[in-house]
Amino acid sequence: xxxxxxxxxxxxxxxxxxxxxxxxxxxxxxxxxxxxxxxxxxxxxxxxxxxxxxxxxxxxxxxxxxxxxxxxxxxxxxxxxxxxxxxxxxxxxxxxxxxxxxxxxxxxxxxxxxxxxxxxxxxxxxxxxxxxxxxxxxxxxxxxxxxxxxxxxxxxxxxxxxxxxxxxxxxxxxxxxxxxxxxxxxxxxxxxxxxxxxxxxxxxxxxxxxxxxxxxx
Amino acid sequence: xxxxxxxxxxxxxxxxxxxxxxxxxxxxxxxxxxxxxxxxxxxxxxxxxxxxxxxxxxxxxxxxxxxxxxxxxxxxxxxxxxxxxxxxxxxxxxxxxxxxxxxxxxxxxxxxxxxxxxxxxxxxxxxxxxxxxxxxxxxxxxxxxxxxxxxxxxxxxxxxxxxxxxxxxxxxxxxxxxxxxxxxxxxxxxxxxxxxxxxxxxxxxxxxxxxxxxxxxxxxxxxxxxxxxxxxxxxxxxxxxxxxxxxxxxxxxxxxxxxxxxxxxxxxxxxxxxxxxxxxxx
Numbered sequence: 001x002x003x004x005x006x007x008x009x010x011x012x013x014x015x016x017x018x019x020x021x022x023x024x025x026x027x028x029x030x031x032x033x034x035x036x037x038x039x040x041x042x043x044x045x046x047x048x049x050x051x052x053x054x055x056x057x058x059x060x061x062x063x064x065x066x067x068x069x070x071x072x073x074x075x076x077x078x079x080x081x082x083x084x085x086x087x088x089x090x091x092x093x094x095x096x097x098x099x100x101x102x103x104x105x106x107x108x109x110x111x112x113x114x115x116x117x118x119x120x121x122x123x124x125x126x127x128x129x130x131x132x133x134x135x136x137x138x139x140x141x142x143x144x145x146x147x148x149x150x151x152x153x154x155x156x157x158x159x160x161x162x163x164x165x166x167x168x169x170x171x172x173x174x175x176x177x178x179x180x181x182x183x184x185x186x187x188x189x190x191x192x193x194x195x196x197x198x199x200x201x202x203x204x205x206x207x208x209x210x211x212x213x214x215x216x217x
Numbered sequence: 218x219x220x221x222x223x224x225x226x227x228x229x230x231x232x233x234x235x236x237x238x239x240x241x242x243x244x245x246x247x248x249x250x251x252x253x254x255x256x257x258x259x260x261x262x263x264x265x266x267x268x269x270x271x272x273x274x275x276x277x278x279x280x281x282x283x284x285x286x287x288x289x290x291x292x293x294x295x296x297x298x299x300x301x302x303x304x305x306x307x308x309x310x311x312x313x314x315x316x317x318x319x320x321x322x323x324x325x326x327x328x329x330x331x332x333x334x335x336x337x338x339x340x341x342x343x344x345x346x347x348x349x350x351x352x353x354x355x356x357x358x359x360x361x362x363x364x365x366x367x368x369x370x371x372x373x374x375x376x377x378x379x380x381x382x383x384x385x386x387x388x389x390x391x392x393x394x395x396x397x398x399x400x401x402x403x404x405x406x407x408x409x410x411x412x413x414x415x416x417x418x419x420x421x422x423x424x425x426x427x428x429x430x431x432x433x434x435x436x437x438x439x440x441x442x443x444x445x446x447x448x449x450x451x452x453x454x455x456x457x458x459x460x461x462x463x464x465x466x467x468x469x470x471x472x473x474x475x476x477x478x479x480x481x482x483x484x485x486x487x488x489x490x491x492x493x494x495x496x497x498x499x
Contacts, residue, residue: 003315010308011301014339057301065298069263069365070316071288217265 004072004080008054012088015053022046023095030099034107037118040096044126047092051085052133056142065217074212081134082205089126093119120190124197131197131204139211218243218363218396224261224271233257233420235271239363239398244389246411246428247400248491254420255400256296259367262398263293276363289317292356296368299352302341306334306351317359325358332380346377353381357388364388366399370406378403382410404487408432416491423494426468435485436470437493439463444480448473455497466493 012019026039058064068074097119104110136152137145167174181189219239226233233254239245247255260266262273264280273280276290300309306329313320329336332350334343340351353369364385370378389395401407407414407428414431416424426435440448441462450456452469466485467473474482483489 003312006315007301007304007308007312010312011303013308014303057303061302062295062298063301065260065263065265066293066295066300068265069288069291069293069295071285071291072316073285076285216267217260 001072001076001080001083003070004077005084008050008080008084011054011057012050015050026096026099030103034103034109036110037096037100037115039099039103040093040115040119041122043096043099044089044093044122045129047095048085048089048126048130048133050088051081051130052137052142052145054084055081055134055137055145059142062217068217074215075209078138078205078208078212081138081208082130082201085130085134086127086201089130090123093122093126117186117190120186121193124190124193127194127197127201131200135204135208135211138208218276219262219398220272220274221258221262222272224258224268224273226257226261226266226268231257231420233261233268235417235420235422237415237422237425239396240412241394241396242389243412244385244397244399244410246407246414247398247417248402248404248407248414248487249400249417250402250495253417255417256367257420258417259295259365259398259400262365263291289319289359290362292359292361292364292366294352294356294364294366294369296371299348300340300355303339305339306336309351309355313355313358319360321358321360325354328354328358328384345372346374349373349377349381350384353384357384360392362392362395364395364397364399366397368400368402370401370403378406382406385410404491408487414487416494418495424490430468431485431487431490434470435466435468435490436473437483437485437489438465438467438473438477439481439483440465444477448477448480455493455499457493457497464493464497466490466497 022043026043029038029042030036058067068077097115100110100115100119101112104112104115132152133145133149136148139145140148218241219237221235221237224233224235231252231254235254235258237245237247237258247258249255257266261268262275262280264283275283276287278287300312304312310322310325313325314322328350332347332354334347334350340348343351349369349372353366356364356366366385369385370381373381385397385399389397397410399407399411411428413425413427415422438448438453439459439461443462445456445463445465448465449472450465452467452472453465454468455466457464466489470482470485473480
């Protein structure tokens with residue numbers, strides 16, 4: 001697995017211009033609206049996408065055929081992609097948090113506690129996104145996988161609207177529930193969502209392994 | 218080292234039924250036209266595709282039991298696949314070091330220097346010859362026991378092909394018992410390196426012979442209609458109608474040379490043997 005991780009980090013190194021561009025965008029965001037936490041979410045999400053692009057790199061020029069003739073198993077490959085995604089997600093989230101932290105220190109705008117809570121809330125969201133996106137990309141490939149993810153997002157969006165409409169029609173009011181949630185200690189729901197996201201990631205990893213086991217190269 | 222028994226794999230317009238064996242210390246060639254089934258056979262050996270029927274035994278183990286650890290003893294070159302073109306040789310080094318416990322870094326770097334391969338340039342920007350050399354170097358730099366090489370010389374000029382074949386000869390000389398399965402559609406490459414050859418056509422092995430025997434005993438007989446009628450046909454493998462009469466492939470050159478001294482007998486080259494095996498009638 002270490003060899004595969006090195007390969008992905010080396011490939012990532014080749015995308016350093018893209019990396020610098022997103023850091024520049026994050027810095028621009030924070031300069032234009034200091035004290036906000038945009039940079040954390042933005043960098044966290046983009047960072048986790050490196051795992052998806054590494055799958056596209058592997059597929060390019062039928063590279064997978066050679067890759068799977070190396071002394072690795074398909075299971076190891078999947079585990080590596082999840083590890084790489086999580087590492088990149090966390091690293092970029094941390095970078096975003098650091099940028100926000102210094103922005104707050106320098107401009108004296110914003111709130112450190114709020115920033116920290118945002119970063120902690122975004123971590124399970126990133127893990128959840130990875131657990132949804134990776135099986136799609138492994139199943140359909142880099143390009144088609146992204147289309148499939150967009151399709152699924154669209155489906156979830158429509159399903160959400162439908163659910164709201166149904167709730168309205170049935171006169172179910174979610175507001176008290178949301179209000180009650182906001183009263184819970186943030187540490188509790190962050191831990192709860194983290195547990196949920198890790199569980200989703202584990203299930204997703206098993207699904208991905210089964211997808212890859214059926215693939216031919 | 219490798220044994221394939223009745224390997225069957227079907228696609229919509231193609232089906233493979235292949236049996237072959239690579240013996241310890243041997244270089245075995247698989248020769249055939251593009252689309253004959255060479256790459257499908259290689260992919261099946263490497264577990265990259267599933268197959269419907271047959272048994273593959275590799276380094277003494279059935280393929281199903283051949284683990285990632287066992288793959289340490291394999292060196293692989295695939296014609297249409299390799300390390301990502303976005304990596305450099307400097308990038309490949311730590312990857313190989315971490316994937317192969319016996320990776321011989323100094324040997325690898327020595328060869329890189331010998332072939333003047335740039336270490337900081339992305340592989341995608343290499344010439345075809347350079348790319349092929351990197352592929353072969355990665356396959357032979359970790360003390361593999363068996364090399365599986367699918368078209369390692371494809372698209373190379375004569376000099377580059379010769380350099381690669383030299384690397385393979387060195388690999389065979391390095392350790393007793395090393396073996397190679399190599400495919401190519403360039404017969405002269407295989408002629409110079411292989412101990413035995415399998416010819417594959419439309420997914421089926423149509424001939425297996427020792428290279429020495431192929432080159433010494435196989436011949437093309439060129440006869441007119443009258444001579445063809447009188448010819449003893451029991452040692453003819455294939456015959457083909459020509460404008461002057463018939464060309465016939467035999468594996469008993471000596472017999473015809475002694476008994477029919479008046480007919481034209483040409484030494485069988487691998488290309489001619491393939492052409493006759495495919496186009497001639499049995």
